[in-house]
Amino acid sequence: MTRILGAVFAGGRSRRFGSDKAVALFDGTTLIDHAIAALADQCDTVVVSGRAVAGCICVADRPAPDLGPLGGLNAALHHAVAHGYDAVVSVPCDMPILPADLVARLQAAGSTSFVTAMPVVGLWPARLADELDLHLAEGGDRSMWRWTARVAALPVTIDGLANVNTPDDLARLKR
Structure with missing residues:
Protein backbone atom coordinates (compact mmCIF):
# COMPACT_ATOMS: atom_id res chain seq x y z
CA MET A 1 0.00 0.00 0.00
CA THR A 2 1.33 3.43 -0.96
CA ARG A 3 1.59 5.95 1.87
CA ILE A 4 0.87 9.47 0.60
CA LEU A 5 1.88 12.68 2.37
CA GLY A 6 -0.16 15.72 1.40
CA ALA A 7 1.72 19.02 1.35
CA VAL A 8 0.13 22.46 1.29
CA PHE A 9 2.57 25.16 0.21
CA ALA A 10 2.07 28.34 2.22
CA GLY A 11 5.42 30.11 2.22
CA GLY A 12 4.65 32.77 -0.38
CA ARG A 13 4.55 36.50 0.22
CA SER A 14 1.13 37.17 -1.38
CA ARG A 15 2.46 40.26 -3.16
CA ARG A 16 -0.24 40.29 -5.85
CA PHE A 17 -2.96 39.68 -3.28
CA GLY A 18 -1.89 42.61 -1.07
CA SER A 19 -2.35 40.74 2.21
CA ASP A 20 -1.89 37.19 3.50
CA LYS A 21 -4.05 35.25 1.06
CA ALA A 22 -3.70 31.98 2.97
CA VAL A 23 -6.04 33.41 5.61
CA ALA A 24 -8.44 35.07 3.16
CA LEU A 25 -11.95 33.68 3.47
CA PHE A 26 -13.82 31.63 0.90
CA ASP A 27 -17.25 30.37 1.98
CA GLY A 28 -16.42 31.28 5.58
CA THR A 29 -13.21 29.22 5.70
CA THR A 30 -9.63 30.29 5.06
CA LEU A 31 -8.07 29.33 1.76
CA ILE A 32 -5.38 27.30 3.52
CA ASP A 33 -7.97 25.38 5.54
CA HIS A 34 -9.82 24.46 2.33
CA ALA A 35 -6.58 23.07 0.86
CA ILE A 36 -5.71 21.17 4.05
CA ALA A 37 -9.20 19.64 4.23
CA ALA A 38 -9.15 18.57 0.57
CA LEU A 39 -5.85 16.74 1.03
CA SER A 49 5.24 23.90 4.15
CA GLY A 50 6.55 27.38 4.76
CA ARG A 51 4.56 28.61 7.74
CA ALA A 52 3.27 27.64 11.14
CA VAL A 53 -0.41 26.71 11.32
CA PRO A 69 7.23 26.12 -4.35
CA LEU A 70 10.40 24.04 -4.74
CA GLY A 71 11.49 24.99 -1.21
CA GLY A 72 8.15 23.73 0.09
CA LEU A 73 8.31 20.59 -2.02
CA ASN A 74 11.84 19.86 -0.85
CA ALA A 75 10.78 20.15 2.79
CA ALA A 76 7.82 17.85 2.18
CA LEU A 77 9.90 15.26 0.31
CA HIS A 78 12.46 15.10 3.11
CA HIS A 79 9.68 14.84 5.69
CA ALA A 80 8.20 11.99 3.64
CA VAL A 81 11.52 10.14 3.55
CA ALA A 82 12.09 10.61 7.28
CA HIS A 83 8.60 9.34 8.17
CA GLY A 84 8.17 6.45 5.76
CA TYR A 85 5.89 7.94 3.12
CA ASP A 86 6.21 6.77 -0.47
CA ALA A 87 5.15 9.98 -2.18
CA VAL A 88 4.03 13.58 -1.73
CA VAL A 89 0.99 15.20 -3.29
CA SER A 90 1.49 18.96 -3.40
CA VAL A 91 -0.98 21.83 -3.68
CA PRO A 92 -0.69 25.56 -3.04
CA CYS A 93 -2.65 27.15 -0.20
CA ASP A 94 -4.52 29.36 -2.67
CA MET A 95 -6.55 26.64 -4.39
CA PRO A 96 -9.67 26.23 -2.26
CA ILE A 97 -11.48 23.90 -4.67
CA LEU A 98 -9.76 20.60 -5.45
CA PRO A 99 -11.26 17.45 -6.96
CA ALA A 100 -12.16 14.74 -4.46
CA ASP A 101 -10.22 12.32 -6.67
CA LEU A 102 -7.11 14.48 -7.19
CA VAL A 103 -4.69 11.93 -5.77
CA ALA A 104 -6.23 9.05 -7.72
CA ARG A 105 -6.06 11.03 -10.97
CA LEU A 106 -2.41 11.92 -10.41
CA GLN A 107 -1.56 8.30 -9.53
CA ALA A 108 -3.33 7.03 -12.64
CA ALA A 109 -0.95 9.10 -14.78
CA GLY A 110 2.20 7.66 -13.23
CA SER A 111 4.41 7.77 -10.17
CA THR A 112 5.58 11.30 -11.00
CA SER A 113 2.88 13.56 -12.40
CA PHE A 114 1.60 17.12 -12.31
CA VAL A 115 -1.42 19.14 -13.39
CA THR A 116 -0.67 20.57 -16.81
CA ALA A 117 -1.87 24.10 -16.14
CA MET A 118 -0.52 24.26 -12.56
CA PRO A 119 2.63 22.19 -12.01
CA VAL A 120 2.67 23.08 -8.32
CA VAL A 121 -0.11 20.47 -8.06
CA GLY A 122 1.62 17.16 -8.41
CA LEU A 123 2.57 13.69 -7.25
CA TRP A 124 6.25 13.30 -6.36
CA PRO A 125 7.94 10.07 -5.19
CA ALA A 126 9.76 10.58 -1.90
CA ARG A 127 12.91 9.17 -3.50
CA LEU A 128 13.25 12.50 -5.37
CA ALA A 129 14.31 14.31 -2.17
CA ASP A 130 18.06 14.09 -2.88
CA GLU A 131 17.52 14.98 -6.54
CA LEU A 132 15.67 18.15 -5.52
CA ASP A 133 18.50 19.03 -3.12
CA LEU A 134 20.87 18.80 -6.07
CA HIS A 135 18.55 20.76 -8.34
CA LEU A 136 18.29 23.63 -5.86
CA ALA A 137 22.04 23.62 -5.15
CA GLU A 138 22.75 24.08 -8.86
CA GLY A 139 20.97 27.43 -8.78
CA GLY A 140 19.39 28.96 -11.81
CA ASP A 141 15.75 28.63 -12.73
CA ARG A 142 13.74 27.40 -9.74
CA SER A 143 10.50 27.06 -11.65
CA MET A 144 8.22 24.09 -11.25
CA TRP A 145 8.34 23.73 -15.06
CA ARG A 146 12.08 23.14 -15.01
CA TRP A 147 11.67 20.65 -12.16
CA THR A 148 8.93 18.70 -13.97
CA ALA A 149 11.20 18.45 -17.03
CA ARG A 150 14.18 17.33 -14.97
CA VAL A 151 12.29 14.43 -13.37
CA ALA A 152 10.27 13.60 -16.52
CA ALA A 153 6.98 14.13 -14.71
CA LEU A 154 3.89 13.28 -16.71
CA PRO A 155 1.22 15.93 -17.29
CA VAL A 156 -2.38 15.37 -16.21
CA THR A 157 -5.23 17.54 -17.47
CA ILE A 158 -7.67 18.56 -14.77
CA ASP A 159 -10.04 21.29 -15.85
CA GLY A 160 -11.71 23.78 -13.57
CA LEU A 161 -8.91 24.35 -11.07
CA ALA A 162 -8.65 27.95 -9.96
CA ASN A 163 -5.95 29.54 -7.92
CA VAL A 164 -6.30 32.83 -6.10
CA ASN A 165 -3.55 35.34 -6.84
CA THR A 166 -5.48 38.59 -6.44
CA PRO A 167 -8.55 39.82 -4.55
CA ASP A 168 -10.34 39.89 -7.93
CA ASP A 169 -9.58 36.17 -8.39
CA LEU A 170 -11.19 35.48 -5.03
CA ALA A 171 -14.22 37.64 -5.86
CA ARG A 172 -14.70 35.75 -9.18
CA LEU A 173 -14.46 32.43 -7.35
CA LYS A 174 -17.09 33.53 -4.84
CA ARG A 175 -19.50 34.21 -7.69
Whole structure:
Protein backbone atom coordinates (compact mmCIF):
# COMPACT_ATOMS: atom_id res chain seq x y z
CA MET A 1 0.00 0.00 0.00
CA THR A 2 1.33 3.43 -0.96
CA ARG A 3 1.59 5.95 1.87
CA ILE A 4 0.87 9.47 0.60
CA LEU A 5 1.88 12.68 2.37
CA GLY A 6 -0.16 15.72 1.40
CA ALA A 7 1.72 19.02 1.35
CA VAL A 8 0.13 22.46 1.29
CA PHE A 9 2.57 25.16 0.21
CA ALA A 10 2.07 28.34 2.22
CA GLY A 11 5.42 30.11 2.22
CA GLY A 12 4.65 32.77 -0.38
CA ARG A 13 4.55 36.50 0.22
CA SER A 14 1.13 37.17 -1.38
CA ARG A 15 2.46 40.26 -3.16
CA ARG A 16 -0.24 40.29 -5.85
CA PHE A 17 -2.96 39.68 -3.28
CA GLY A 18 -1.89 42.61 -1.07
CA SER A 19 -2.35 40.74 2.21
CA ASP A 20 -1.89 37.19 3.50
CA LYS A 21 -4.05 35.25 1.06
CA ALA A 22 -3.70 31.98 2.97
CA VAL A 23 -6.04 33.41 5.61
CA ALA A 24 -8.44 35.07 3.16
CA LEU A 25 -11.95 33.68 3.47
CA PHE A 26 -13.82 31.63 0.90
CA ASP A 27 -17.25 30.37 1.98
CA GLY A 28 -16.42 31.28 5.58
CA THR A 29 -13.21 29.22 5.70
CA THR A 30 -9.63 30.29 5.06
CA LEU A 31 -8.07 29.33 1.76
CA ILE A 32 -5.38 27.30 3.52
CA ASP A 33 -7.97 25.38 5.54
CA HIS A 34 -9.82 24.46 2.33
CA ALA A 35 -6.58 23.07 0.86
CA ILE A 36 -5.71 21.17 4.05
CA ALA A 37 -9.20 19.64 4.23
CA ALA A 38 -9.15 18.57 0.57
CA LEU A 39 -5.85 16.74 1.03
CA ALA A 40 -6.80 15.30 4.42
CA ASP A 41 -9.59 13.35 2.74
CA GLN A 42 -7.16 11.84 0.20
CA CYS A 43 -3.78 11.49 1.95
CA ASP A 44 -2.51 9.63 5.00
CA THR A 45 -1.17 12.83 6.60
CA VAL A 46 -0.99 16.50 5.61
CA VAL A 47 1.84 18.93 6.31
CA VAL A 48 2.02 22.66 5.72
CA SER A 49 5.24 23.90 4.15
CA GLY A 50 6.55 27.38 4.76
CA ARG A 51 4.56 28.61 7.74
CA ALA A 52 3.27 27.64 11.14
CA VAL A 53 -0.41 26.71 11.32
CA ALA A 54 -1.95 25.77 14.66
CA GLY A 55 -2.95 22.13 14.85
CA CYS A 56 -0.94 21.13 11.77
CA ILE A 57 2.38 19.45 11.16
CA CYS A 58 4.51 22.23 9.72
CA VAL A 59 7.82 22.01 7.89
CA ALA A 60 10.14 24.89 7.04
CA ASP A 61 10.98 25.41 3.40
CA ARG A 62 14.23 23.67 2.59
CA PRO A 63 17.04 24.55 2.35
CA ALA A 64 15.86 28.12 3.03
CA PRO A 65 12.77 30.33 2.74
CA ASP A 66 11.95 32.30 -0.42
CA LEU A 67 12.73 29.49 -2.87
CA GLY A 68 9.18 29.37 -4.12
CA PRO A 69 7.23 26.12 -4.35
CA LEU A 70 10.40 24.04 -4.74
CA GLY A 71 11.49 24.99 -1.21
CA GLY A 72 8.15 23.73 0.09
CA LEU A 73 8.31 20.59 -2.02
CA ASN A 74 11.84 19.86 -0.85
CA ALA A 75 10.78 20.15 2.79
CA ALA A 76 7.82 17.85 2.18
CA LEU A 77 9.90 15.26 0.31
CA HIS A 78 12.46 15.10 3.11
CA HIS A 79 9.68 14.84 5.69
CA ALA A 80 8.20 11.99 3.64
CA VAL A 81 11.52 10.14 3.55
CA ALA A 82 12.09 10.61 7.28
CA HIS A 83 8.60 9.34 8.17
CA GLY A 84 8.17 6.45 5.76
CA TYR A 85 5.89 7.94 3.12
CA ASP A 86 6.21 6.77 -0.47
CA ALA A 87 5.15 9.98 -2.18
CA VAL A 88 4.03 13.58 -1.73
CA VAL A 89 0.99 15.20 -3.29
CA SER A 90 1.49 18.96 -3.40
CA VAL A 91 -0.98 21.83 -3.68
CA PRO A 92 -0.69 25.56 -3.04
CA CYS A 93 -2.65 27.15 -0.20
CA ASP A 94 -4.52 29.36 -2.67
CA MET A 95 -6.55 26.64 -4.39
CA PRO A 96 -9.67 26.23 -2.26
CA ILE A 97 -11.48 23.90 -4.67
CA LEU A 98 -9.76 20.60 -5.45
CA PRO A 99 -11.26 17.45 -6.96
CA ALA A 100 -12.16 14.74 -4.46
CA ASP A 101 -10.22 12.32 -6.67
CA LEU A 102 -7.11 14.48 -7.19
CA VAL A 103 -4.69 11.93 -5.77
CA ALA A 104 -6.23 9.05 -7.72
CA ARG A 105 -6.06 11.03 -10.97
CA LEU A 106 -2.41 11.92 -10.41
CA GLN A 107 -1.56 8.30 -9.53
CA ALA A 108 -3.33 7.03 -12.64
CA ALA A 109 -0.95 9.10 -14.78
CA GLY A 110 2.20 7.66 -13.23
CA SER A 111 4.41 7.77 -10.17
CA THR A 112 5.58 11.30 -11.00
CA SER A 113 2.88 13.56 -12.40
CA PHE A 114 1.60 17.12 -12.31
CA VAL A 115 -1.42 19.14 -13.39
CA THR A 116 -0.67 20.57 -16.81
CA ALA A 117 -1.87 24.10 -16.14
CA MET A 118 -0.52 24.26 -12.56
CA PRO A 119 2.63 22.19 -12.01
CA VAL A 120 2.67 23.08 -8.32
CA VAL A 121 -0.11 20.47 -8.06
CA GLY A 122 1.62 17.16 -8.41
CA LEU A 123 2.57 13.69 -7.25
CA TRP A 124 6.25 13.30 -6.36
CA PRO A 125 7.94 10.07 -5.19
CA ALA A 126 9.76 10.58 -1.90
CA ARG A 127 12.91 9.17 -3.50
CA LEU A 128 13.25 12.50 -5.37
CA ALA A 129 14.31 14.31 -2.17
CA ASP A 130 18.06 14.09 -2.88
CA GLU A 131 17.52 14.98 -6.54
CA LEU A 132 15.67 18.15 -5.52
CA ASP A 133 18.50 19.03 -3.12
CA LEU A 134 20.87 18.80 -6.07
CA HIS A 135 18.55 20.76 -8.34
CA LEU A 136 18.29 23.63 -5.86
CA ALA A 137 22.04 23.62 -5.15
CA GLU A 138 22.75 24.08 -8.86
CA GLY A 139 20.97 27.43 -8.78
CA GLY A 140 19.39 28.96 -11.81
CA ASP A 141 15.75 28.63 -12.73
CA ARG A 142 13.74 27.40 -9.74
CA SER A 143 10.50 27.06 -11.65
CA MET A 144 8.22 24.09 -11.25
CA TRP A 145 8.34 23.73 -15.06
CA ARG A 146 12.08 23.14 -15.01
CA TRP A 147 11.67 20.65 -12.16
CA THR A 148 8.93 18.70 -13.97
CA ALA A 149 11.20 18.45 -17.03
CA ARG A 150 14.18 17.33 -14.97
CA VAL A 151 12.29 14.43 -13.37
CA ALA A 152 10.27 13.60 -16.52
CA ALA A 153 6.98 14.13 -14.71
CA LEU A 154 3.89 13.28 -16.71
CA PRO A 155 1.22 15.93 -17.29
CA VAL A 156 -2.38 15.37 -16.21
CA THR A 157 -5.23 17.54 -17.47
CA ILE A 158 -7.67 18.56 -14.77
CA ASP A 159 -10.04 21.29 -15.85
CA GLY A 160 -11.71 23.78 -13.57
CA LEU A 161 -8.91 24.35 -11.07
CA ALA A 162 -8.65 27.95 -9.96
CA ASN A 163 -5.95 29.54 -7.92
CA VAL A 164 -6.30 32.83 -6.10
CA ASN A 165 -3.55 35.34 -6.84
CA THR A 166 -5.48 38.59 -6.44
CA PRO A 167 -8.55 39.82 -4.55
CA ASP A 168 -10.34 39.89 -7.93
CA ASP A 169 -9.58 36.17 -8.39
CA LEU A 170 -11.19 35.48 -5.03
CA ALA A 171 -14.22 37.64 -5.86
CA ARG A 172 -14.70 35.75 -9.18
CA LEU A 173 -14.46 32.43 -7.35
CA LYS A 174 -17.09 33.53 -4.84
CA ARG A 175 -19.50 34.21 -7.69
